[in-house]
Amino acid sequence: xxxxxxxxxxxxxxxxxxxxxxxxxxxxxxxxxxxxxxxxxxxxxxxxxxxxxxxxxxxxxxxxxxxxxxxxxxxxxxxxxxxxxxxxxxxxxxxxxxxxxxxxxxxxxxxxxxxxxxxxxxxxxxxxxxxxxxxxxxxxxxxxxxxxxxxxxxxxxxxxxxxxxxxxxxxxxxxxxxxxxxxxxxxxxxxxxxxxxxxxxxxxxxxxxxxxxxxxxxxxxxxxxxxxxxxxxxxxxxxxxxxxxxxxxxxxxxxxxxxxxxxxxxxxxxxxxxxxxxxxxxxxxxxxxxxxxxxxxxxxxxxxxxxxxxxxxxxxxxxxxxxxxxxxxxxxxxx
Amino acid sequence: xxxxxxxxxxxxxxxxxxxxxxxxxxxxxxxxxxxxxxxxxxxxxxxxxxxxxxxxxxxxxxxxxxxxxxxxxxxxxxxxxxxxxxxxxxxxxxxxxxxxxxxxxxxxxxxxxxxxxxxxxxxxxxxxxxxxxxxxxxxxxxxxxxxxxxxxxxxxxxxxxxxxxxxxxxxxxxxxxxxxxxxxxxxxxxxxxxxxxxxxxxxxxxxxxxxxxxxxxxxxxxxxxxxxxxxxxxxxxxxxxxxxxxxxxxxxxxxxxxxxxxxxxxxxxxxxxxxxx
Numbered sequence: 001x002x003x004x005x006x007x008x009x010x011x012x013x014x015x016x017x018x019x020x021x022x023x024x025x026x027x028x029x030x031x032x033x034x035x036x037x038x039x040x041x042x043x044x045x046x047x048x049x050x051x052x053x054x055x056x057x058x059x060x061x062x063x064x065x066x067x068x069x070x071x072x073x074x075x076x077x078x079x080x081x082x083x084x085x086x087x088x089x090x091x092x093x094x095x096x097x098x099x100x101x102x103x104x105x106x107x108x109x110x111x112x113x114x115x116x117x118x119x120x121x122x123x124x125x126x127x128x129x130x131x132x133x134x135x136x137x138x139x140x141x142x143x144x145x146x147x148x149x150x151x152x153x154x155x156x157x158x159x160x161x162x163x164x165x166x167x168x169x170x171x172x173x174x175x176x177x178x179x180x181x182x183x184x185x186x187x188x189x190x191x192x193x194x195x196x197x198x199x200x201x202x203x204x205x206x207x208x209x210x211x212x213x214x215x216x217x218x219x220x221x222x223x224x225x226x227x228x229x230x231x232x233x234x235x236x237x238x239x240x241x242x243x244x245x246x247x248x249x250x251x252x253x254x255x256x257x258x259x260x261x262x263x264x265x266x267x268x269x270x271x272x273x274x275x276x277x278x279x280x281x282x283x284x285x286x287x288x289x290x291x292x293x294x295x296x297x298x299x300x301x302x303x304x305x306x307x308x309x310x311x312x313x314x315x316x317x318x319x320x321x322x323x324x325x326x327x328x329x330x331x332x333x334x335x
Numbered sequence: 336x337x338x339x340x341x342x343x344x345x346x347x348x349x350x351x352x353x354x355x356x357x358x359x360x361x362x363x364x365x366x367x368x369x370x371x372x373x374x375x376x377x378x379x380x381x382x383x384x385x386x387x388x389x390x391x392x393x394x395x396x397x398x399x400x401x402x403x404x405x406x407x408x409x410x411x412x413x414x415x416x417x418x419x420x421x422x423x424x425x426x427x428x429x430x431x432x433x434x435x436x437x438x439x440x441x442x443x444x445x446x447x448x449x450x451x452x453x454x455x456x457x458x459x460x461x462x463x464x465x466x467x468x469x470x471x472x473x474x475x476x477x478x479x480x481x482x483x484x485x486x487x488x489x490x491x492x493x494x495x496x497x498x499x500x501x502x503x504x505x506x507x508x509x510x511x512x513x514x515x516x517x518x519x520x521x522x523x524x525x526x527x528x529x530x531x532x533x534x535x536x537x538x539x540x541x542x543x544x545x546x547x548x549x550x551x552x553x554x555x556x557x558x559x560x561x562x563x564x565x566x567x568x569x570x571x572x573x574x575x576x577x578x579x580x581x582x583x584x585x586x587x588x589x590x591x592x593x594x595x596x597x598x599x600x601x602x603x604x605x606x607x608x609x610x611x612x
Contacts, residue, residue: 022611061443062611079446087444093437095344097351106347109340110445139351155441165444 042209096141145172341455430512493575532564
């Protein structure tokens with residue numbers, strides 16, 4: 001599913017018709033993706049969807065069979081381009097005998113960070129990712145999974161890359177640590193870096209990313225700005241239980257009936273103690289305003305009006321369902 | 336420059352490994368043993384008497400450098416044959432470890448070209464072996480300088496042949512390790528080539544074992560490119576003993592080993608270049 005905007009010249013990453021086959025398995029089946037510069041892009045999909053293979057194709061770690069990839073305006077095989085990329089693989093293997101300082105020193109040298117600021121940058125980055133200072137000089141073989149992950153993230157952040165590709169960055173990190181890592185990623189985003197995040201934690205992707213692509217069976221089945229993808233053809237309108245001129249002990253039944261009369265659909269699962277939720281079906285703001293006026297005229301008290309949004313889990317489910325239906329139709333047509 | 340950075344990581348990691356630590360402890364122990372067990376009486380550059388492990392050596396008076404020649408020769412052979420064997424075992428896991436899943440992806444996403452990664456591993460391993468060889472043979476030379484008041488770099492120059500032989504073997508181990516990423520298979524390939532390199536000196540005898548022209552041609556084809564390790568060891572021993580070595584005899588052996596190593600490294604680069612990680 002091609003993303004028409006923005007123009008590739010404003011993009012940090014452009015993949016066109018990307019295909020990769022491993023034996024009989026088509027792992028990546030013609031992916032078209034454009035990631036705008038400065039975007040926080042999330043890749044989601046079920047296990048085996050081809051997410052990690054797609055990332056490896058983008059970075060030139062795997063050779064593509066068909067298609068083209070442009071990263072930061074150049075070829076990912078170009079070392080000048082790769083100098084501007086920070087990558088955290090899904091299962092980073094740090095030499096167990098290396099300390100975090102020694103490991104990052106090697107990475108910093110390869111990234112061409114001048115010796116004058118290498119040491120300071122390594123220490124600053126380790127502090128940023130929250131690795132305790134007492135552990136910096138210890139062999140990483142004795143690190144917990146979370147500590148190794150933080151070291152890997154520090155390696156990706158070294159040199160202030162323009163593109164940060166993170167494959168499951170919070171894997172093995174506790175909830176509080178996750179929050180810290182999320183802040184580090186967002187901070188890189190605020191600096192202007194493009195974030196490419198692959199995480200099976202949908203809530204994390206939702207909190208970090210502003211663009212999302214859903215990958216299923218090696219294809220992008222849905223892509224776009226997160227705010228557009230989450231939007232539905234409805235508004236969420238919350239009313240107070242009590243009416244403007246009604247008694248305090250009203251159980252809300254009267255208000256509910258008046259809201260229904262005004263054209264709102266009750267959403268009982270989303271009710272609070274002193275308020276209750278409804279949906280207004282439709283995207284026409286004029287019609288919504290008229291319905292609200294009618295509700296106000298009936299003595300209802302409006303607490304909140306917002307676009308009705310779905311979460312990423314629902315988007316993923318819907319995308320995969322739609323893809324399965326499309327595949328089934330194609331199969332029937334072929335038969 | 337990236338080759339140097341990769342090689343640096345290889346050396347740094349190897350120094351943290353127990354096997355490499357064992358090698359240097361063994362070298363140090365051997366040198367200490369030699370220091371305390373050897374007693375040479377040198378008068379005006381001639382050996383007046385000598386004791387090894389306290390036993391008097393029954394020798395007539397000889398110039399000390401002449402006396403030391405067989406010792407240097409023996410040192411060269413030990414360095415060559417034992418050093419190569421230890422080197423194969425100790426370095427078999429270097430390439431598979433550098434190319435293991437989770438590490439190679441990270442390296443390839445850094446500004447390192449694939450061939451730089453391969454050449455960096457090769458250079459790093461050779462640096463390690465050069466260091467071990469220099470420490471052992473240099474240490475012996477130094478001890479003998481203190482004990483016999485005569486210094487020569489001939490043993491170190493002789494040991495360079497061991498490094499050359501190992502370079503040819505490790506290039507194949509690197510190519511195999513790049514292909515299968517297994518330390519055991521890499522070591523197996525190294526040991527096989529080691530054995531082949533030793534027996535290839537008797538190529539004519541081996542080829543003549545059979546009367547079949549096809550088998551003979553096949554044996555010729557297989558054995559011809561194999562570096563002649565025995566010849567290399569002999570050249571090393573000759574150099575260590577300070578013998579005059581004919582360049583015409585040395586060049587084909589040395590050139591063959593270098594060409595073989597170069598070809599195997601190119602193959603390793605091609606394998607890594609074409610692989611998906």
